[in-house]
Amino acid sequence: MSESHSGRRLFWLFGTGDLTTSAPLAIIAFFQLFFLTDVARLSPAYAGLAILLGKLWDAVNDPVVGVLADRVRSRFGRRRVLLLAGAVPVGLSFLLMWIVPPLSTPFLIAYYTATYIIFDTCFTVVGVAYNSLTPTLTSDYDEQSSLNGIRMVYSISGSLLAVIIGTVLQWVIDDEGRLFVLLGVIVGAVIAIPPLVVARAVKERDTVSGGVQPPTLRGIRQVLENRPFRAAMGVYLTSWTAVTLIAANLVYYARYNLGIPDQANYFVLVAQGVALLFIPVSVGIARRWDKRAAAFVGFGTMVPVLVAIALVSPERYRMVYALAALLGLGIATAYVTPWSMIPDVIQWDTRETGSRREATYYAVVSFVQKLGTALALWVVAQALDASGYVTPTVAVPLPVQPVAALSWIRAFLTIVPAGLLLAAMAFASIYPITRSVHADITAELEERGI
Numbered sequence: 001m002s003e004s005h006s007g008r009r010l011f012w013l014f015g016t017g018d019l020t021t022s023a024p025l026a027i028i029a030f031f032q033l034f035f036l037t038d039v040a041r042l043s044p045a046y047a048g049l050a051i052l053l054g055k056l057w058d059a060v061n062d063p064v065v066g067v068l069a070d071r072v073r074s075r076f077g078r079r080r081v082l083l084l085a086g087a088v089p090v091g092l093s094f095l096l097m098w099i100v101p102p103l104s105t106p107f108l109i110a111y112y113t114a115t116y117i118i119f120d121t122c123f124t125v126v127g128v129a130y131n132s133l134t135p136t137l138t139s140d141y142d143e144q145s146s147l148n149g150i151r152m153v154y155s156i157s158g159s160l161l162a163v164i165i166g167t168v169l170q171w172v173i174d175d176e177g178r179l180f181v182l183l184g185v186i187v188g189a190v191i192a193i194p195p196l197v198v199a200r201a202v203k204e205r206d207t208v209s210g211g212v213q214p215p216t217l218r219g220i221r222q223v224l225e226n227r228p229f230r231a232a233m234g235v236y237l238t239s240w241t242a243v244t245l246i247a248a249n250l251v252y253y254a255r256y257n258l259g260i261p262d263q264a265n266y267f268v269l270v271a272q273g274v275a276l277l278f279i280p281v282s283v284g285i286a287r288r289w290d291k292r293a294a295a296f297v298g299f300g301t302m303v304p305v306l307v308a309i310a311l312v313s314p315e316r317y318r319m320v321y322a323l324a325a326l327l328g329l330g331i332a333t334a335y336v337t338p339w340s341m342i343p344d345v346i347q348w349d350t351r352e353t354g355s356r357r358e359a360t361y362y363a364v365v366s367f368v369q370k371l372g373t374a375l376a377l378w379v380v381a382q383a384l385d386a387s388g389y390v391t392p393t394v395a396v397p398l399p400v401q402p403v404a405a406l407s408w409i410r411a412f413l414t415i416v417p418a419g420l421l422l423a424a425m426a427f428a429s430i431y432p433i434t435r436s437v438h439a440d441i442t443a444e445l446e447e448r449g450i
Helices: 005-015 017-039 044-056 058-071 080-096 105-132 141-172 176-191 194-201 216-224 227-257 261-288 291-310 319-326 328-353 358-386 403-413 415-429 435-448
Strands: none
Touching (some): 017 141, 017 176, 017 227, 044 105, 080 194, 105 358, 216 328, 227 291, 261 319, 291 319, 319 328, 328 435
8 A cells, every 4th residue: 555645644744743742751751860869859769769659650540541542432533532632731731840849858759759640641641542543544564664754753853852942941041940940831832732733633433343342451461462562562661761761861971970961962962863864764674674674773783882882981972972873773763663563463463353452552552661661760760879879959069979870870871771672672583573474464354344
């Protein structure tokens, strides 16, 4: 099936939704832990606790929203109504996360836990609805890669936009507390718009077959029994945890290991900008061979670059710019390849069960990814706390960190992500849905009229 002009236009309109999912996640990934330790001035242990408690809400939030979304019926459609309902709240709740209220430590922990829970609930409503529309746009193997490529152009662009906004604000605002509040206002306003665009552009077609959806626990258990899904989920979890660790530690690395606190955002812009350019390359590899090959090439190039970054000395910090650029293909692959596998495994499940459960699948993906990265960040925070990390104060805004803390920051930026990417390649090697297998599944579903 070739892509028509109108279909291509729909893909580009649909892809705007990734601005809503990427921009806030970029700010959270790069700055949440840093904000809690160096701006709100919580100890790393308390900051990690606030993040973990907020993320644990997903144990109820994501799967429940997913199953409920599969059951929604309204005149606005099954997914569009959730996009319309969640657009403004997701923007407002994002702002609340970046305010530093005059509270004692226990109440600060409670505040940041609560505001993250509110944001995550709104984000999940929008995200599950948006992602669940993906398989309804096309069932073609190559078009799925193209659609996900377009989505990831928006996704990386959203991440870049968020970091650029933060960088520009850094030029004009010295007070980091005010900077993050204004960043929350601007990004919150931006992310409220795309769900409305998607809801207007997409005309849903209800392709559900097979009657009533199974009960929540049964439905989730059946999703986890899908063998291709477990492999794809392994690729997604390990690669995204690696990217999350790199993002969360980069600000600390520039600030304390290299001694250039004002240049952290520039490293991010280089890596993300080059990743944007490499998205067509990653999509092209998947088209020429398959999605497993894209994972091998992308993650395989990223591992030695991370090892090289681990060896850079502070006086040679300019090398990090070149190495950050070389991370581009791997980052692009992490954006494109795991997501493009999910529609394939949903079709596999549809062939086996006769039902489409997009929302349940995407809810489980979101839950596992968020919980996995939350645990990873909690481990980072506990390691920093145990190593004697010195929280900044008004009198000492840029303290000298102990050697142990610097070593952990370097390890979590480089060696640990490299190991996770090797694991992602191992999961990709057992992913069974090749191009030919996908063609057989699609043909069988068309023959059965599903």
